[in-house]
Amino acid sequence: MIQYLINHVTLQHRIYASFIAAAIVIVAIILITYAVFANNDRDLRDFVTSSNQSHIDLKLTAQVAELHRLALTYTYEGHRSAADQVMHSFQNLMQQIDNTLQHDSLAVKTILATIRHRLESYYSAFLRLKQQRDLRQQLINVEFRNNANNVEALINQLLANPSDSPSMRLELKNILNTLLLVEKNVFRYLDSLDASYITAAKHNLNHVVDRLNALNQAENSSNSTIHQALQKLDQYQQSYIEAVQHTRGYLYLINVVMAAEAYEINFQSKKLSSLITSEMRLKEEALHTSQTEALNILVISASLLLSLLIALSYGIGQSISRPIMRLTETFRQLTSGSGNAKIYRYPVVDEISELSQAAAAFRDKNTQTEKLLMRSIQLTQALEKNRLALERSNDELEQFVYTVSHDLKAPLVTSMGFIGIIRKLADQGKYEQAIEKLDKVTLSIERMGQLTNDLLELSRIGRIDVDMKKIDLNVLLTQLAQSQQEQLQGAGLQFIVQPRLPVIVGNESRILQLFENITSNAIKYVRNPEQAPVLEIGSITDQGHHLIYCKDNGPGIELAFQQKVFALFYRLDTQPEGTGIGLTIVKKVMKAHGGDIWIESSGGKGTIFWLKFPISDKETKEARYDL
């Protein structure tokens, strides 16, 4: 997965990804905000509902009061429409309570259930009241009326009897009036429910009963009509008492039972109201808390998401800008031609990796260029070295040719000059003088031969590096002393060879020539007015070198000439035997052996020729020639 990302997520993708991430974060924030507000909205609706419910007590109280008023109206007035309205109101209330019951807390439900129960009780009481009232109405309208009519009819029957005395008739009329009064009082009572009326009615009825009984005794005849009237009167009395009882019954119902229920309902609804109010307060607090929480969540989640977005965009930005800045630095170094500019490792395969590859290619090219440049510099240096060497060698050659031509011409000039003189002397007839001069010619030609030989020797030295071998200087110098014994003795030169001379590697004949030249120079030039001339050869082993000294007690060589004496044909003396080539050969031999030669001398106190042979070079050569 990571490998896939590394290989396929380009810069472009990363930039798109960051924009998409930003969009996602924004959408997420919007969604969270929406959720928080939706939650709050629900809470708020809840709260508003509760707030509405808090007024339920007022509503209920009002409705119950209205219900009770209607019930009272019905009770006292007997309007059937009022009863219908009571029923209607009751049903409304029940429905309302049922609706409320569906969505409320347990406490509220309990109270509502109580209210509902009370309401039902109230309603059942009302139904009983209605029943009793109907019963009473029926009683009054039917039985009471019938009984009254029966009694009145009997009384009227008695009145109709002509046999009766006027007093009797008066009495009967009086009874009838009282009877009517009873009826009147009973109805008054039923209308006003004033108990005095019923007492009056009772009193009147008793009066009627008394009168009738009196009449019955007075007549002394068992008048059946009066009996009948008495009996009917009794029924009459019973019926109105029953009606009064019914009335009292429903009055009890309305005034005690139903009023109590209504009161209870009011009480309960007040309780409910206070409960809802307290719940409301709780809900208000909850709402407040949830709102605060929601705000907190919103703020926290928004900040978290924003931080995430910032971190992400920083990360992506860094992942793009850092390598680019590094690459910029790299390219800056590269453009200055650096071949070791640092290219940071960059594992992701994208545009920057391509740039890195380009930088690497650039660097490789730079390295190649550097190498080429180095090579070119080396070649130029080598070329310059060769050129200088060639120039030097040319100069040397030129110098050589010049010197040779000059010094070879000298004996020619001499011999030709003397031939001219000889000719002149011969012309003048001075033959003896002329013949004397012939020796000069011979000498100069001999000298020329010697010069030629010496030059030949000199020219051979360049080719000595073949035929190198170990040379024991002790042996070589002893042999030299023996071979030169005659000349040494002739010049009176004491030749001292110190023991323990080193073994060097070199061309034997050249080394021999070197010491021959030094010895021959000593023979020619070492003159000491005080002592016998001495040439001493010894050695010191220095670091990495063999130092060989050739020390004489001759006139010495002034500092000014110490370098010059090694030049070709350079001579310090006009001694005829010298050619000025000997020391040149010595120096050339030393150079050819990788060594050096120099003079240590202070005028008049002898000369030391120092010969330096390298040890390391010797070892190398030794190794090479041993193969």
Next chain:
Amino acid sequence: MTYEHRDLLLIEDSDEHAELALFYISEYRPDIHVIRLADGGAAMDYLESVCNLNKPLPWLCLLDLQLPKYDGHEILSVIKSDSILIKMPVVVFTTSAAKKDISRTISHHANSFITKPMGADGYGKAIQSILSYWELNQHPLISIG
């Protein structure tokens, strides 16, 4: 004008060449007194003595180039850098015919550069010509008294 007292300075290392020169000089101008110096060191000493001891300045100097110790070039530059010696004409008389030598000596104010001739009669003719030529020159008017 008389030439009896004229000195000729011959700086020549080769005895044979000196002998040739002396022979021809005495042949043509026996009145010229030749002072022969065989090496650079002797020449330097003599020139020093001319400067310091008020010796008469030679009429002419014949100077070889190839000399022991100090060579002809060094001697020439000493002569031509000295206010007294500069008046002495210097004829470089050498076996060399190299451009390098000619150029160097002329640059150092040599008055002539003559290569020693190879022919049997050449040496004598050269000496004769040099002497005749410098005979015509008026330089002794400033160089000698």
